[in-house]
Amino acid sequence: MIKLENIHKSFGEKAARLHVLKGINLEIQEGEMVAIMGSSGSGKSTLLNIVGVLSQPDEGRYTLDGQVIEKLSQKRAAYFRNRFIGFVFQSFNLLPFKNAADNVSLPLYYQNVGRRARNRKALEFLEMVGLTERATHMPNELSGGEKQRVAIARALITNPNVILADEPTGALDSVTSTEIMEIFQNVNDSGKTIVIVTHENDIAASCERLIYLKDGCIDTENSMHNNNRRIIKSVTSGST
Amino acid sequence: MGIGDALQEIFYGLRKNKLRTFLTGFGVFWGIFMLILLLGAGKGMKNGVEKSFSSAAKNSVWLYGRRTSVPYKGLPIGRSIQFTQSDLDAIEREIPGILYLSAENPVWSGVMIKSKTRAENYRVIGVAEDYFKIKAQQEVTKGRKLNGLDEGETRKVATIGSVVAENLFPGESPVGQSIEIDKIPFTVVGIFHDEGSNGRESERVYIPMSLYQQVFGRGRNQLSVLTYQPDQDADAYKIEEQVVSLLKKRHMVSPDDRTAIRANNLLKNSERMSSLFAAINSFLWFVGIGTLTAGIVGISNIMLITVKERTVEIGIRKALGATPLGIISSLLFESVLVTATAGYLGLVLGVGLLEGINLILESGGTQMDYFKRPEVDFGIALTSIIILVSVGMLAGFAPAWRAARISPVEAMRDA
Numbered sequence: 135m136i137k138l139e140n141i142h143k144s145f146g147e148k149a150a151r152l153h154v155l156k157g158i159n160l161e162i163q164e165g166e167m168v169a170i171m172g173s174s175g176s177g178k179s180t181l182l183n184i185v186g187v188l189s190q191p192d193e194g195r196y197t198l199d200g201q202v203i204e205k206l207s208q209k210r211a212a213y214f215r216n217r218f219i220g221f222v223f224q225s226f227n228l229l230p231f232k233n234a235a236d237n238v239s240l241p242l243y244y245q246n247v248g249r250r251a252r253n254r255k256a257l258e259f260l261e262m263v264g265l266t267e268r269a270t271h272m273p274n275e276l277s278g279g280e281k282q283r284v285a286i287a288r289a290l291i292t293n294p295n296v297i298l299a300d301e302p303t304g305a306l307d308s309v310t311s312t313e314i315m316e317i318f319q320n321v322n323d324s325g326k327t328i329v330i331v332t333h334e335n336d337i338a339a340s341c342e343r344l345i346y347l348k349d350g351c352i353d354t355e356n357s358m359h360n361n362n363r364r365i366i367k368s369v370t371s372g373s374t
Numbered sequence: 375m376g377i378g379d380a381l382q383e384i385f386y387g388l389r390k391n392k393l394r395t396f397l398t399g400f401g402v403f404w405g406i407f408m409l410i411l412l413l414g415a416g417k418g419m420k421n422g423v424e425k426s427f428s429s430a431a432k433n434s435v436w437l438y439g440r441r442t443s444v445p446y447k448g449l450p451i452g453r454s455i456q457f458t459q460s461d462l463d464a465i466e467r468e469i470p471g472i473l474y475l476s477a478e479n480p481v482w483s484g485v486m487i488k489s490k491t492r493a494e495n496y497r498v499i500g501v502a503e504d505y506f507k508i509k510a511q512q513e514v515t516k517g518r519k520l521n522g523l524d525e526g527e528t529r530k531v532a533t534i535g536s537v538v539a540e541n542l543f544p545g546e547s548p549v550g551q552s553i554e555i556d557k558i559p560f561t562v563v564g565i566f567h568d569e570g571s572n573g574r575e576s577e578r579v580y581i582p583m584s585l586y587q588q589v590f591g592r593g594r595n596q597l598s599v600l601t602y603q604p605d606q607d608a609d610a611y612k613i614e615e616q617v618v619s620l621l622k623k624r625h626m627v628s629p630d631d632r633t634a635i636r637a638n639n640l641l642k643n644s645e646r647m648s649s650l651f652a653a654i655n656s657f658l659w660f661v662g663i664g665t666l667t668a669g670i671v672g673i674s675n676i677m678l679i680t681v682k683e684r685t686v687e688i689g690i691r692k693a694l695g696a697t698p699l700g701i702i703s704s705l706l707f708e709s710v711l712v713t714a715t716a717g718y719l720g721l722v723l724g725v726g727l728l729e730g731i732n733l734i735l736e737s738g739g740t741q742m743d744y745f746k747r748p749e750v751d752f753g754i755a756l757t758s759i760i761i762l763v764s765v766g767m768l769a770g771f772a773p774a775w776r777a778a779r780i781s782p783v784e785a786m787r788d789a
């Protein structure tokens with residue numbers, strides 16, 4: 135599904151040049167739920183951005199769903215992001231002047247889907263994340279957890295194979311975080327590949343695999359397959 | 375994604391920034407509004423001044439005898455030059471390239487003219503044949519002009535101006551009726567309307583020259599003013615030189631005497647006026663374009679602010695699949711929509727205001743001799759809107775292009 139081979143990425147010029155990713159080799163299978171951890175500046179978000187075709191590596195080869203992603207034009211990169219990847223951000227990144235349904239349907243707008251079909255689908259996905267009754271609410275009328283659920287619905291609406299989440303629970307309290315992770319697990323159970331960048335051990339513990347980055351490289355000692363994956367259940371529906 | 379979707383996306387943005395949208399629109403509106411008003415005012419002045427011109431052909435020349443200012447062949451200065459019929463005949467005989475040739479003899483003081491019920495002082499002018507061919511723009515509203523038979527048979531007929539007709543024959547038609555000019559009865563054969571000298575030329579009474587000579591000229595063959603119209607393709611200035619030179623020779627005037635014979639070449643006046651109005655028009659365009667430029671700079675600035683303010687939004691949209699072309703076109707579409715709407719509004723209100731002023735002027739509410747029919751060429755107005763929108767687009771293109779090239783990661787970092 136996702137294959138990174140000898141990925142390098144630097145920022146800045148000459149003396150101020152910062153080598154962030156130093157030869158990353160990583161393979162993520164279809165349907166896996168992977169956590170990426172590491173200290174600040176270790177290159178987690180940079181790696182996620184490359185996987186999400188938000189930026190491109192300086193060196194190395196990235197293959198997504200069997201297609202080599204390299205030297206893409208901006209138009210082609212936009213196409214990949216829209217069709218193959220769903221994004222969930224720590225700060226939700228909802229458009230403040232659109233209601234929940236319109237935010238959810240936005241990726242379909244870029245696929246030239248008609249307004250009625252977009253609305254129908256947005257309501258379908260809002261129902262999936264339990265927000266049907268909030269469809270016409272503006273982002274400033276939603277709680278943090280609700281905003282993130284809208285963002286997840288938006289990430290799923292184009293039916294991408296890969297969901298990338300950058301600190302999706304970073305701005306949420308623990309109860310809401312648990313609810314959000316439950317949604318991610320349900321999405322993963324439906325066969326989607328999920329990659330989550332996180333600082334939180336609990337979140338990482340709910341993933342099948344942990345990739346630990348240290349100074350731009352994968353720290354194999356701390357990276358592991360999580361055979362004892364913790365199944366998160368919503369606090370409101372009782373604990374396991 | 376249809377035009378409706380694109381418009382809805384734009385309206386989201388516009389509603390979100392009502393003040394910014396208003397300010398952008400107002401800059402453009404004001405630019406077009408002022409340009410229309412300035413051009414309209416310029417046109418109004420031009421129309422007003424043109425109305426004050428004589429109704430005579432634009433290339434006609436009017437010659438007046440004055441006093442000599444240079445001694446010549448033993449003759450003293452201060453000698454009065456008086457044209458005669460033989461001068462007219464000599465010009466006709468010796469100067470080629472003249473289409474019409476005529477003369478007028480005004481009675482210098484006002485003459486009492488009486489109808490059955492009223493009496494007023496008006497200017498009476500004796501005119502020779504072909505006079506009305508030179509006064510081609512004079513409109514006969516009823517009856518006819520004086521003709522060759524009137525002249526040849528020394529008929530006691532007159533054509534009167536519309537003002538004279540209104541004052542001497544209120545509420546009735548004067549044609550066929552009798553008037554007394556200096557106690558001599560004349561039959562009115564026609565009424566004319568002349569916008570020349572801001573309508574004052576409609577306060578005249580024309581009679582045949584032959585009759586004038588008998589009644590007011592006391593049989594003498596003198597002519598006060600000579601006039602001619604050259605052929606359309608003839609050199610009007612060269613003919614003027616030849617005519618003046620001939621008259622100087624005939625009246626023993628020094629070739630260096632600049633005052634004895636005055637020639638009023640309407641072509642020269644018209645050309646002088648045209649260049650004056652061209653200069654005024656250029657100035658108005660300069661001011662108008664300056665106002666428009668201020669509007670355009672406003673659009674550019676606001677586009678820059680728009681892009682800056684919407685950086686995060688642009689980043690999010692790009693992350694979700696917006697292409698650079700999509701970002702550029704939506705920003706430009708927004709700019710064009712605002713500028714075109716505001717520009718159109720400025721055009722409509724500007725033209726509306728000019729029409730209002732025109733209505734007031736025409737209804738006689740305000741008398742302004744040198745300001746008539748302010749109007750603007752619709753083609754020019756439309757062109758200025760197209761220029762404005764195009765330049766607005768160009769001005770908006772650089773920020774839009776920059777926005778399209780922003781990396782989504784960097785853009786969203788501003789959140």
